[in-house]
Amino acid sequence: MGSLRFHELGLDDRLLKAIADLGWAKPTLIQEKAIPLAMEGKDLLARARTGSGKTAAYAIPVIQSLLQAKMSVSEQAIRVLILVPTKELGQQVLQMIRQLTVYCARDIRVADISGHADISAQRPILMEKPDIVVGTPSRVLTHMTQQTICVRDTLQALVIDEADLVFSFGFEEDLKNLLCQLPKIFQSFLMSATFNEDVQALKELVLHNPVTLKLEESQLPDSSQLTQYQIQCEEEDKFLLLYTLLKLSLIRGKTIIFVNEVEKSYRLKLFLEQFSIPACVLNSELPVQSRCHIISQFNQGFYDYIIASDEYALADPSAKGKRPEGKKKKGGRGEKGQDKEYGVSRGIDFQNVSTVLNFDFPQSVDSYIHRAGRTARANNPGVALTFVSHPELPLLTKVEEALGGGGTEDCVLRPYRFRMEEVEGFRYRCRDAMRSVTKQAIKEARLKEIKEELLNSEKLKTYFEDNPRDFQLLRHDKPLHPAIVKPHLKNVPDYLVPPTLRSIADLRTGRKGRRIGASRFHGTKSKVRRGQNPLHSFKYTKSKKQ
Numbered sequence: 319m320g321s322l323r324f325h326e327l328g329l330d331d332r333l334l335k336a337i338a339d340l341g342w343a344k345p346t347l348i349q350e351k352a353i354p355l356a357m358e359g360k361d362l363l364a365r366a367r368t369g370s371g372k373t374a375a376y377a378i379p380v381i382q383s384l385l386q387a388k389m390s391v392s393e394q395a396i397r398v399l400i401l402v403p404t405k406e407l408g409q410q411v412l413q414m415i416r417q418l419t420v421y422c423a424r425d426i427r428v429a430d431i432s433g434h435a436d437i438s439a440q441r442p443i444l445m446e447k448p449d450i451v452v453g454t455p456s457r458v459l460t461h462m463t464q465q466t467i468c469v470r471d472t473l474q475a476l477v478i479d480e481a482d483l484v485f486s487f488g489f490e491e492d493l494k495n496l497l498c499q500l501p502k503i504f505q506s507f508l509m510s511a512t513f514n515e516d517v518q519a520l521k522e523l524v525l526h527n528p529v530t531l532k533l534e535e536s537q538l539p540d541s542s543q544l545t546q547y548q549i550q551c552e553e554e555d556k557f558l559l560l561y562t563l564l565k566l567s568l569i570r571g572k573t574i575i576f577v578n579e580v581e582k583s584y585r586l587k588l589f590l591e592q593f594s595i596p597a598c599v600l601n602s603e604l605p606v607q608s609r610c611h612i613i614s615q616f617n618q619g620f621y622d623y624i625i626a627s628d629e630y631a632l633a634d635p636s637a638k639g640k641r642p643e644g645k646k647k648k649g650g651r652g653e654k655g656q657d658k659e660y661g662v663s664r665g666i667d668f669q670n671v672s673t674v675l676n677f678d679f680p681q682s683v684d685s686y687i688h689r690a691g692r693t694a695r696a697n698n699p700g701v702a703l704t705f706v707s708h709p710e711l712p713l714l715t716k717v718e719e720a721l722g723g724g725g726t727e728d729c730v731l732r733p734y735r736f737r738m739e740e741v742e743g744f745r746y747r748c749r750d751a752m753r754s755v756t757k758q759a760i761k762e763a764r765l766k767e768i769k770e771e772l773l774n775s776e777k778l779k780t781y782f783e784d785n786p787r788d789f790q791l792l793r794h795d796k797p798l799h800p801a802i803v804k805p806h807l808k809n810v811p812d813y814l815v816p817p818t819l820r821s822i823a824d825l826r827t828g829r830k831g832r833r834i835g836a837s838r839f840h841g842t843k844s845k846v847r848r849g850q851n852p853l854h855s856f857k858y859t860k861s862k863k864q
């Protein structure tokens with residue numbers, strides 16, 4: 319956190335009131351540094367770690383300068399463009415700006431054009447000339463080509479959020495073409511959690527004599543806020559571990575389970591649903607309305623578990639070309655119907671996530687950082703727990719080196735050990751459950767889910783706007799293969815619970831009944847405080863296996 323207070327930054331009262339409503343006591347460090355410089359009209363290149371409040375660091379000065387401009391010009395025009403790499407992020411930026419402009423909504427209008435499939439449906443929105451337009455570069459460019467966006471005489475500011483990503487994946491050409499449509503003078507902001515060649519290239523393309531804010535802080539929050547663990551195990555053991563951690567409540571609160579492939583997300587969902595553990599999948603095949611609805615419901619506390627796949631390993635330079643760009647079909651969909659403008663490990667503000675669990679090891683250091691950054695956001699605590707199979711060990715070494723650890727004494731990702739042999743009793747039921755998750759079952763579940771979500775997303779577009787009560791009832795974590803759900807596996811028999819875990823597990827049994835009733839199905843927020851997290855209080859014991 320910074321040392322200044324918001325009211326010391328010379329902001330409009332309406333903005334200050336909105337910030338107070340958000341409950342923000344002070345600017346974060348990046349906000350404290352960026353807002354005054356931006357208000358002086360400087361171009362900014364800002365790097366600050368994930369979850370440090372970069373969105374408001376540009377949104378607040380942008381809104382402030384619009385409010386000032388509006389005092390002297392009354393003509394409505396698009397004055398700010400915010401470019402984002404994914405549709406999810408577009409929605410989120412829109413929401414943040416709406417929250418910040420809640421007391422000046424009549425003066426400042428904002429529209430997000432990244433999420434809607436239908437370009438023609440956006441024309442009327444753009445005809446209104448919202449002051450701020452949020453969109454992906456390709457969508458903004460399409461509108462520029464069709465002259466539904468023309469900012470040559472009006473643009474005051476250009477923001478590129480998650481700048482490295484905007485430049486790296488197929489947006490480069492779009493961006494260059496887009497820049498040709500802009501006036502000579504405007505203020506620019508490049509925001510990124512990571513600095514790489516792409517950000518450098520973008521800096522040269524967009525910024526004029528910028529101030530570079532590269533906060534001298536680690537890329538992730540320190541260990542007092544974010545605790546990082548790893549468990550080394552065989553691939554098959556990952557399922558057993560996941561079962562144990564969830565069923566015995568060694569993990570509590572909202573959890574994002576990351577995998578590397580869409581197929582795996584369904585494998586895990588089907589595995590868990592046999593034990594009556596409901597979870598939502600989140601992947602690039604789902605329609606954007608469903609994706610945004612899942613994230614929003616998760617943030618409201620409807621679900622405890624999301625299984626997310628970040629199959630494009632977005633921030634990995636070596637993954638360039640893996641995205642199905644160039645092969646895209648109408649509507650920006652890739653070869654297998656995957657959305658090129660999808661992203662969950664980058665920029666999305668999943669709120670109050672207590673644990674990020676890397677079931678598959680992320681494919682790059684940046685990817686690790688961005689996944690881990692979905693927890694311990696703002697000032698909240700969090701845990702990142704990573705399963706590491708033998709072939710994934712070299713990646714672990716890379717992450718350790720990049721995050722400044724080294725050697726076993728001093729590792730950043732502390733080993734989370736327990737006696738694997740103690741949970742052997744669960745192996746049989748896990749194997750049994752894994753056997754039911756055949757390739758065919760996964761294929762069917764995947765198809766079923768997409769069909770259902772396409773229907774949902776049609777409804778999400780119109781029906782639910784008129785029927786908000788039904789909107790709340792729409793859930794995305796229903797079993798996909800009820801035939802394989804095994805009711806007798808719902809409970810864990812006492813004799814199978816390892817003695818060393820019994821006290822924690824007992825705790826879980828008592829609380830969980832209440833929690834299922836209260837939290838999961840009635841949508842209350844489940845937030846776990848540090849002291850209550852068994853991952854922290856759990857004592858290491860020497861594992862024979864490791």
Ligand SMILES: Nc1ncnc2c1ncn2[C@@H]1O[C@H](COP(=O)(O)OP(=O)(O)OP(=O)(O)O)[C@@H](O)[C@H]1O
Nearest residue numbers: 342344345346368369370371372373511665667696
């Ligand atoms: N001054 C503040 N005080 C408290 N919370 C804040 C403050 N500013 C922002 N936040 C909250 O911090 C969270 C993270 O903010 P934001 O999404 O802007 O982070 P970010 O730096 O853009 O992260 P990422 O790099 O992952 O996109 C949000 O929930 C936001 O509401």
